[in-house]
Amino acid sequence: MSENAEIARLRAENAVLRRRVAEQDVERERLERLLQATIDHVDAVIYLRDADGIFTHINDTYVRLTTLSREFVIGKRDSDVFPKEVYEAFRVADREVVETLKTFTQEELLPQDDGMHFYRSYKFPVLDGEGKLIAQGGISTDLTAQRRAEETLRATRSVLQAIVENAPLAILATDAAHRYVLVSHEAARQVGRTPSDVMGKLISDILPPGAAEAMESTTDQVLHSGKTLVLEQTVPWEGDSKVFLTHMFPIRDSAGDITAVGTIATDVTEMRRSENEYARLQQEVIQAQRTALLELSTPVVPIADGVLAVPLIGAIDHERNQQIANALLERVAATRTRVVILDLTGVRQVEPEIVDALLQTVRAVRLLGTEAVVTGISPDVASMLAGLDAPLRQLTVRQTLQHGVEHALTRTRARRS
Template sequence: MRDRTATGYLASLSGQAREISVAICQDAAEQIPRLARAGTAEVAAWSEAAVAAALRVVSGEAGAEALVAHFVAFGDEGAAADEVLRAVTLCRRHLLRASLRALPEVAGAAEEIERLSASFDAAYEAVGRYYAALAAARCRDGSARFRGLVNAIGSVIVVIDVDGKVIDWNGDAERVYGVPREEALGKDYFEAFLPPEAHEAVRADMHKVLAGEPTKNFENPVVSRDGTVRLLQWNVDRILDGEGRPAAFVASGYDITEHRQNRDRLEQSRGEVQAILDNAPIVVFVKDLEGVYTFSNYLCDALFGFEPRWMVGKRDADFLPPETVKQNRDNDAAALAAGRAVESEELIPTTDGSRIYMVSKFPLVDAGGAPYAVCGIALDITARKQAEEDRARLARDIIDAQHVALRALSTPLLPIARGVVLMPLIGAMDAARAALVLETLLDGVGAHRAEAAILDITGLHEIDAEVATGLVQAAQAAALLGAEVVLTGVRPAAARTLIELGVDMRGIKTLSSLQQGVTYAITRSSRARPPARSS
């Protein structure tokens, strides 16, 4: 996670490097006499080198010593202490101002900003030690020089004796506390400049410093004259007297109120986003390029019976079967390759059984446009898919029922008298319908014990060889069941066709009208039945 955060933060600063260098160059030319005398090209080169050293620290290529070396080298060239410290202040201000632009965009950027800030702390301390050593060697009584150094450092400097009384502070302290140096001297630091709730923590820290344990990055609130509360971060050490005993504390601090407010706002924003996603009726997750989960909302973990955030740091293979792992990996890769949102259906085993999800996956990119993760948003569509299947099944059932009904309508078989059935044929006749006629006729003859079956072809469009063959086959099959087939409605055109086709009509009684056919069939059926016995 840190590597990705550092990469995003580095990309943000790198993209602003030119702008930062120009801003430092402009201020340095106005505020640092030695650089102003050097000329525009030299100031620009010096500013670019300062930004490059800071970027090396951010990237991890070098430690704080890269910044320290850049500013100490400026001193070696003959720059005065206040000029070097002013240069450190300028570079720090512009780099941190640019860093704050990345704060809402890059997760974890606040930690990287603190790391860069700590590098500048080291530069301040190193420059201070450098010039303190020079001052001690050149002038034992250089209090005036020391005063100039303290005022030029660009951070709050407070010196307090072991009883808690202020014995010195610089111009930045005057600005933060709103109290001139002469007025602050001799005041009880705790009572005058600290809120009551901070007393205990600050006293405990001072006890550690007295014992020889310098403090780094200690934070506490302070109160200015107008009642404004500011948050400062301190580096604290002790000052020894000529006999090596602790005589005072010297504290170097930076006002981090706005930085902390920005970070708190960012954390609040993250919390709000987390709360929204945790209460959304959708599954949301993020996986890095190695397939490791870096985010999961409440519903995502709950699907598998996990505690909230359990999935963070895990991979699919830690809780899903191999076939699901492959499915997810392939869809992740498709989204990364497409560089946009890609939708797919995924079958996921959950505590409620296998569920079908419509998943939209898309790449997340850093400030440089390079993808660093895949985000997935998934909606459970199991019920919808089941409803679709149910509708499809119902549609098939309806179609089947309609087909049966249509078959019945296309070949109706009507029992019109005892032993007599009628099948009127209407419309066009093809091989499939001819087979249906045969099937229906045989079933009807058997079911009704018919002795005569009337096939009325008055409504047929035309009679061809296929139709004629079907009628003959129907008559022959009915005869095998003991029934005579009577063909009615034979019009002149149909009769001519049957003759021309040479159809063998033996065994089939043909009559011109349906009425004649019905009379014939009923009369035949009556003769065929034995007379009823008298009692």
């Protein structure tokens, strides 16, 4: 083969090689773009490093969460990117991957602008066809929100547990089948049980008859209405009765469906008994005060030997009229009273039936042998007396108290002489 022919052959082979290299470069770029586009759409931190630990790829999530640009990270090692205490923690898993050529999982901490973040990292080897390490990959999932939610949930549960264990209230929850799914210590104590004895049991297995039916009925009301129910119940309880102030409310799942009914019940039996006893004593005090006031407002005044005067002031109702009659008749019977003067000067208004009752008092006084004299009659009272069926001759009437006293003294002197 001539020299020119050999040169032509070499040139042709070289052109083929250049074309293949160009095609491979195009394919490599296509695969590179495909790889980058794929990892950029994953909501987890993804990164690749070569066998020497130098970053070759990071995805958009890596950039977003670390706030480090691609230009800054690519071509560097962990020690060039993160603080010493951070990358030294990373190296534990990296060495494990290099030494074992197996996937390694660990939890890692990464400081960020809003505080420390928790990541679960899966680090894996990338091997060539002969099983040799050519790169290291990592996929890290940010668990910070989940961890914080779990911590919040644990804290909430701790608070709830503390309330359930220590609150002086009966706190409980029952499902649609009337089974207990939550029981506080106080709720269990009230029925002589422990919470573990009550959990999972039916209401009818725990509460006495009557009380169980009442709770099942109100539980069903809340289940069907979906509304909070507040009521005070008096229920039969071991041969007696108890009074509970009860708040019942629906408990819903994440879909909004009612799964149970919560109950907070306070035993107010003793409080209600104390209130009733206090009300009874208060009523007795009021009645005693009223009686004392009536007695003070109805004085029976001795005017002379055998003469009593009863000056009436203010409104007269049935109760006061009865008190006037009793006080007067007792005094007349206990003394040698000849004349009683009922002075109505201070009474401006009185009901017709009260006038009739006063006349009955006058008749009762006459039956005891005592003359009754009525003084100070107002025009309105006079009109009422004129319209009554009772004969007016039963009354001795004088215009004023002074006239009544003069009449009484005259009568007593006449009797003595």
